[in-house]
Amino acid sequence: MAKVGVYVCHCGSNIAGVIDVSAVRDYAETLPDVVIARKDLFMCSDSGQEMVKQDVRDGLVDRVVVAACTPRTHEPIFRAAIEKAGLNKYLFEMANIRDQASWVHGHDHEGATEKAKLVVASAVGKARHLEPLEDKFVDVTDAALVIGGGIGGISAALELANMGHKTFLVEKTPSIGGVMAQLDKTFPTNDCSACILTPMMVDAYNHPNIETLTYSEVDDVSGYIGNFSVKIRRKQAYVDWDKCTGCGDCAAKCPAKTPDEFNAGLSDRRAAFIMFPQAVPKKAVIDMDACINCGGREIGSEPKLNKKTGAPILAPCEKACPADAINRSLPLDPGGRIKEVEVGSIVVATGYQVMDKGWFKEMAPDSPNVITALQLERIISATGPTEGKLLRPSDNQKPKTITFVSCMGSRDANFHTYCSRFCCMYMIKQARLLKEKYPELVINMHFIDVRTAGKDYDEYYTGARRMGINFFKGKVGGLEMLPEDKLRVLAYDMESAESIEYASDLVVLATAVELPEDAQGLAQKLGLQFCGSNFFRELHPKLGPVETSTEGLFLAGCCQGPKDIPDTVSQAKGAAAAAAVPLAQGRVKIEPIISEIIPENCSGCGICVPLCPYDAIAMSEWAGTARAAIEMSACKGCGVCTSACPSGAIVLHGYEEDQIFAQIAALTSGGRNHAG
Amino acid sequence: MLVEQKKIDEAVATIIGFGGTGILNCVQCGACSAVCPGVKAGFPLLCRNLIRSLLNGQLEEIIEDSSSWGCQACNRCTEVCPQGVRPQEVVFAFRRYQANELAFSTSAVTSQMNLYETGHAVFTDPKELRRQVGLPEVPPTSAFNKQAQEEIQALIDNGPMGELGLF
Amino acid sequence: MEKIGLYLGCNIPLKAPDIEQSIRQILPPLGVEPVDLEGAACCPAWGTAPSFDLDTWCAVSSRNITLAEEQGLDIMTGCNSCFGVLSEAKHFMEDGERRRTVNQKLAKINRSFEGTSDIYHIAHVLHKKVGMEKIREGLKFDLGGLKIAVQTGCHSLWPSDVYAVKEENPYQPTILKDLCEATGAEVPHYSRLGACCGMGGMRSTDMEKSLKLFKEKLVSIKEETDADMIVTTCSSCFLQFDMSQPILRERGEIDFEPLPTFYYTQLLALAMGCDPSQVAALSQIDRSAIIARIQDEQRLIKEVA
Numbered sequence A: 001m002a003k004v005g006v007y008v009c010h011c012g013s014n015i016a017g018v019i020d021v022s023a024v025r026d027y028a029e030t031l032p033d034v035v036i037a038r039k040d041l042f043m044c045s046d047s048g049q050e051m052v053k054q055d056v057r058d059g060l061v062d063r064v065v066v067a068a069c070t071p072r073t074h075e076p077i078f079r080a081a082i083e084k085a086g087l088n089k090y091l092f093e094m095a096n097i098r099d100q101a102s103w104v105h106g107h108d109h110e111g112a113t114e115k116a117k118l119v120v121a122s123a124v125g126k127a128r129h130l131e132p133l134e135d136k137f138v139d140v141t142d143a144a145l146v147i148g149g150g151i152g153g154i155s156a157a158l159e160l161a162n163m164g165h166k167t168f169l170v171e172k173t174p175s176i177g178g179v180m181a182q183l184d185k186t187f188p189t190n191d192c193s194a195c196i197l198t199p200m201m202v203d204a205y206n207h208p209n210i211e212t213l214t215y216s217e218v219d220d221v222s223g224y225i226g227n228f229s230v231k232i233r234r235k236q237a238y239v240d241w242d243k244c245t246g247c248g249d250c251a252a253k254c255p256a257k258t259p260d261e262f263n264a265g266l267s268d269r270r271a272a273f274i275m276f277p278q279a280v281p282k283k284a285v286i287d288m289d290a291c292i293n294c295g296g297r298e299i300g301s302e303p304k305l306n307k308k309t310g311a312p313i314l315a316p317c318e319k320a321c322p323a324d325a326i327n328r329s330l331p332l333d334p335g336g337r338i339k340e341v342e343v344g345s346i347v348v349a350t351g352y353q354v355m356d357k358g359w360f361k362e363m364a365p366d367s368p369n370v371i372t373a374l375q376l377e378r379i380i381s382a383t384g385p386t387e388g389k390l391l392r393p394s395d396n397q398k399p400k401t402i403t404f405v406s407c408m409g410s411r412d413a414n415f416h417t418y419c420s421r422f423c424c425m426y427m428i429k430q431a432r433l434l435k436e437k438y439p440e441l442v443i444n445m446h447f448i449d450v451r452t453a454g455k456d457y458d459e460y461y462t463g464a465r466r467m468g469i470n471f472f473k474g475k476v477g478g479l480e481m482l483p484e485d486k487l488r489v490l491a492y493d494m495e496s497a498e499s500i501e502y503a504s505d506l507v508v509l510a511t512a513v514e515l516p517e518d519a520q521g522l523a524q525k526l527g528l529q530f531c532g533s534n535f536f537r538e539l540h541p542k543l544g545p546v547e548t549s550t551e552g553l554f555l556a557g558c559c560q561g562p563k564d565i566p567d568t569v570s571q572a573k574g575a576a577a578a579a580a581v582p583l584a585q586g587r588v589k590i591e592p593i594i595s596e597i598i599p600e601n602c603s604g605c606g607i608c609v610p611l612c613p614y615d616a617i618a619m620s621e622w623a624g625t626a627r628a629a630i631e632m633s634a635c636k637g638c639g640v641c642t643s644a645c646p647s648g649a650i651v652l653h654g655y656e657e658d659q660i661f662a663q664i665a666a667l668t669s670g671g672r673n674h675a676g
Numbered sequence B: 001m002l003v004e005q006k007k008i009d010e011a012v013a014t015i016i017g018f019g020g021t022g023i024l025n026c027v028q029c030g031a032c033s034a035v036c037p038g039v040k041a042g043f044p045l046l047c048r049n050l051i052r053s054l055l056n057g058q059l060e061e062i063i064e065d066s067s068s069w070g071c072q073a074c075n076r077c078t079e080v081c082p083q084g085v086r087p088q089e090v091v092f093a094f095r096r097y098q099a100n101e102l103a104f105s106t107s108a109v110t111s112q113m114n115l116y117e118t119g120h121a122v123f124t125d126p127k128e129l130r131r132q133v134g135l136p137e138v139p140p141t142s143a144f145n146k147q148a149q150e151e152i153q154a155l156i157d158n159g160p161m162g163e164l165g166l167f
Numbered sequence C: 001m002e003k004i005g006l007y008l009g010c011n012i013p014l015k016a017p018d019i020e021q022s023i024r025q026i027l028p029p030l031g032v033e034p035v036d037l038e039g040a041a042c043c044p045a046w047g048t049a050p051s052f053d054l055d056t057w058c059a060v061s062s063r064n065i066t067l068a069e070e071q072g073l074d075i076m077t078g079c080n081s082c083f084g085v086l087s088e089a090k091h092f093m094e095d096g097e098r099r100r101t102v103n104q105k106l107a108k109i110n111r112s113f114e115g116t117s118d119i120y121h122i123a124h125v126l127h128k129k130v131g132m133e134k135i136r137e138g139l140k141f142d143l144g145g146l147k148i149a150v151q152t153g154c155h156s157l158w159p160s161d162v163y164a165v166k167e168e169n170p171y172q173p174t175i176l177k178d179l180c181e182a183t184g185a186e187v188p189h190y191s192r193l194g195a196c197c198g199m200g201g202m203r204s205t206d207m208e209k210s211l212k213l214f215k216e217k218l219v220s221i222k223e224e225t226d227a228d229m230i231v232t233t234c235s236s237c238f239l240q241f242d243m244s245q246p247i248l249r250e251r252g253e254i255d256f257e258p259l260p261t262f263y264y265t266q267l268l269a270l271a272m273g274c275d276p277s278q279v280a281a282l283s284q285i286d287r288s289a290i291i292a293r294i295q296d297e298q299r300l301i302k303e304v305a
Helices: A021-027 A044-055 A073-085 A098-102 A111-129 A151-162 A193-206 A247-252 A318-319 A375-382 A423-439 A457-466 A521-526 A566-583 A639-642 A657-667 B004-015 B031-035 B036-039 B047-055 B076-079 B089-101 B107-118 B128-133 B146-159 C009-017 C018-024 C054-069 C079-094 C096-107 C124-130 C132-135 C175-181 C202-206 C206-225 C236-251 C264-271 C286-295
Strands: A006-008 A036-039 A063-068 A090-094 A136-139 A143-147 A166-169 A210-213 A216-224 A229-235 A257-258 A269-270 A337-343 A345-349 A370-372 A401-408 A442-447 A469-473 A478-481 A487-495 A499-503 A507-510 A554-555 A588-589 A593-596 A618-621 A625-630 A650-652 C002-006 C033-034 C076-078 C119-121 C150-151 C229-231 C261-263
Touching: A006 A044, A006 A111, A006 B146, A021 A036, A021 A111, A021 C096, A036 A044, A044 A063, A044 A073, A063 A073, A063 A111, A090 A111, A090 C206, A098 A111, A098 C286, A111 A657, A111 C033, A143 A151, A143 A337, A143 A625, A151 A210, A151 A566, A166 A216, A166 C079, A193 A210, A210 C264, A216 A521, A229 A657, A247 A318, A257 A593, A269 C261, A337 B076, A345 A521, A370 A375, A401 A423, A401 A499, A423 A442, A423 A457, A423 A478, A423 A507, A442 A487, A442 A657, A469 A487, A487 B031, A499 B036, A507 C096, A507 C150, A554 A566, A554 C002, A566 A588, A566 C018, A593 C124, A639 A650, A657 C002, A657 C119, B004 B047, B004 B089, B004 C206, B031 B036, B031 B047, B031 B076, B036 C202, B076 B089, B107 B146, B128 C018, B146 C054, C002 C054, C002 C124, C009 C018, C009 C236, C054 C079, C054 C096, C076 C079, C076 C124, C079 C119, C079 C236, C119 C124, C124 C132, C124 C175, C132 C175, C132 C286, C150 C175, C175 C229, C202 C206, C202 C264, C206 C236, C229 C236, C229 C264, C261 C264, C264 C286
Parallel strands: A006 A036, A006 A063, A063 A090, A143 A166, A143 A345, A166 A210, A345 A554, A370 A507, A401 A442, A401 A507, A442 A469, C002 C033, C002 C076, C076 C119, C150 C229, C229 C261
Antiparallel strands: A136 A588, A216 A229, A229 A337, A257 A269, A478 A487, A487 A499, A593 A650, A618 A625
16 A cells, blocks of 8 residues: 655645645545645745655655646656655656646636645545656767857857867858857947957867868757767858868859848859858858859869860869869769767757848838848948948948837737847947947937846947937838938837828838748757747746757757847857756766556557657567567657557556556546545 | 726726727837827827827826827728737727717717718719719619618617717 | 629719719720619718717628628729728628627618628729729720829728738739829829828818828829829829819919829720710819820820731
8 A cells, every 4th residue: 555645835825825725735635545644835945845755754655746836847856855765756746736726727716726636636646556666877979069150059069169078060051150240249348249259260160179060951860868860961062171272262253143141132242152251161152053054064064175275164163263172073962961970969059030121011121221230230340241331222322311110020919929139239239330430320219118138238228328319219100212212211209199200311120030941940850849939949938948848959049039149158158068967977867757668468560660759669579579669768758659559568657557547537536536 | 197097997998898909909119100190190199199098097088089080090000000909999999989978079960960861971962963974863872762771770770879869 | 794793982972973984984895894782871981880889880881791792792892981991890790799799780671791792992803803904905095104193092001901802012002003004104103102191080170180191192292203193092082182282272382283183993984085074074173184185186096907
């Protein structure tokens, strides 16, 4: 006979404010096999834990049920407590009467109390059937993968590498640097973005523990914490990077033009190009989507021969390359090549994109003088299309009046309901930089609210007011196209409750931050989930901000939600520290709550094999016949195979049949169940 | 101005009851007012500012303000609203509150009478003009169609408009 | 020939029957047969039932829509306000509870709203059902060289979520522009294209505010386009442009002669050779000179042999 102890938590007023805790305790006492039922203001406090431990040490109880909050945060605490008191930690069950009763039925105290009783009865029902289980351990590959080479990915990679772990840094574009490399200066100190970023890029690239793989994408991930196998697709650059010196002669000679992504489409680049002057690595790429196959010669075919001399007629890029790195005759695979690496943990730092202005029909998106803030960033950057001079796109003239519009697509139920968090600050930064350089420029900024929470941020904002930048509270309603490519701003001043109209030469839209389109595919490969705002979901918004629901997989930067550079770097270093834990430990624990096949009962039908979402099941030979077998370290204990097995040959430890049925019986008893 | 929760609750419930169901979605961003022709023309209590007054519990205090009747019903506010408030519905809900308290100008009575009697809010005898342009004198509308007029009257009588004592 | 229910509203049959006549004359040659909705009433206008009671509004609108439903026809309005009011009412009627309440009212006059008829504006019918090519084929006069400022009007633009048929970008409407360009005329952009003309509730509540708004729009047209005429697909906008320009001129608030204004089907009827005394007879502003230019013999399109 099990000796079950039930401990009901008030959780301050979280539970007791709604539920009659004494009534639940009294009820618990009447349940079969319950030998003790107690309550406490905070079961997770020292005194609460001590109460449980003492009962265990005194030999009063050998199964423990805590009726409190969520097992997601608190199960490990109580498991550890009973383990310390000498009980197997899996002889514990949690009844979540906070999330499942007091929080959701706050308006109905009596009903919530009744439901809490049922939830407790269900947990007791299961606890009576619990069996001791033992943790298992597997060895870890001491290497990490960081996906995304922006400031988040670079920071995480450097941190991991400095701790002594081999780190692969994968970036999809030809250079690391990310969005930060496109920025002019950074708030709130106005230091030059390139000046602080470029040294880090070089450090990462030259670090003995970091292998930087640019122009590369993660193709496939398999395995589990400690032992991930990753296939990385190194995209076809059509330039031999071992030979390329980054001189740029191929780009200078290439005649094919396409919009330059690095300049946010404000200028053209060539099909053969180096991403930007400070690129790391500084290597050329031929973009085959833009290549015009000079002389009608397809890539991978032999050059035509000069009729007189018989010499091959080379393409301009081939001819220009002094390092002999371009040979268009080679049968290069357009798919690139796959590199396989083994790592113990993974940090995802894939960053963000800003919405295109085309979404905002009311904002005259057809006007060349309506630009996104990222485009303005390129205009004011010394490496941008105007070499840092403020010139508007339509006529390359200096604007006299410039307008900033906040919350384009953020805080908007039609697009994204969330605040993009750093737009207010970067708009103020851009305005300040412009006002410093061009004091006569009229700058009008329109906000719903000015949000400048952050160290030294509000001072930065009030300083902008003192500089003579005009701030208006009120969302801009639209733009009208005026002659000479000016724009009439239809705005509103909330403070005076009057509408505002004026002509502007250049309008900058702070468009929302969102996940890049290709994030969906990556999420599928990695098993990442999305949050309500459509960013990658962290394990817990407060207590697990860099972890995910997949062990060994961590998040950093804007892929988890909009954040500025300081927050991204902080999170990246946090993610690196978390990712280093299994690498430093050298082995990882496998919780015993996993499935096991009883080969005597298995018919070898194989139904479970394709159903397993973690590819943990394979057919193997047992006593001369084919039987399913589960790879312990890959199983996540989801239970799909257990419920699907027609022979009932698969046991999910911790959720065994008698345990589950006992729970169901208790829940369907209407609270009167006292039977076994 | 005192902030009285009872008055705020009453104002919100009144507006929701008259069809301004999105009023509590409003975050006072002002986009509606930025494009509202009435705000631009100088009517003080439309769109964002009307909603602000209502969310302050001001209802009876502003009942005589004629701004809501200056609303063009253009619905551009609804198009730009980022929170699904449908500000025009709030303006019209307030107008309905006013109308049901008979707080509207006498000039608006004529069109109600016209609608009730002829089925046309705008009514002038069209026979001469129609003849002049070569059309039958009587248009195929309710203008001279007794049965159609009775149907309209039945629909109006069977609702709050019929209880205002206008007809 | 495609049939469609012709919903006239108030202004067009009672105050501007030449617009009605223009609609009746241009449609059959373009392959559309307008069918009268006998006994149709006011949509009802914004200042009437919609300002008093949502259900009464929906009941009166739904009654109008049932006149087309009974004949298995879609509805085509001439007036923008009617298009807006009927479309919004139909949108409200998608709410099951509202539909039940309103249908109980309609039951008393032996009617029932089913929601089977779509609401079109005549501009939509011409643009989407007839098409530019057919319009061009039906022309007798080519309006090349004439400059038109277009006024789409608010009630076919916003809110775009209630309209079954609509512009791709309501802030840059192109339907009326395309229709005017089909006559050969030039349609330059002006900045206040989307602005409200000031007609409607505003004009009856505060004439001066209405005129202030109207003047801004008018000046934007004059200064930015120097158009020969204004063409609109809204009968309310038509009345504002036709009535208020002479007022501003008389007060000395504008220093140019009022621009002649047409409802679009009047312009098309003239370009198709219809008799101006029937299709464009009624206006405050004298339109004889521009009508003569439109129907100038030199503009006659020669039959291609």
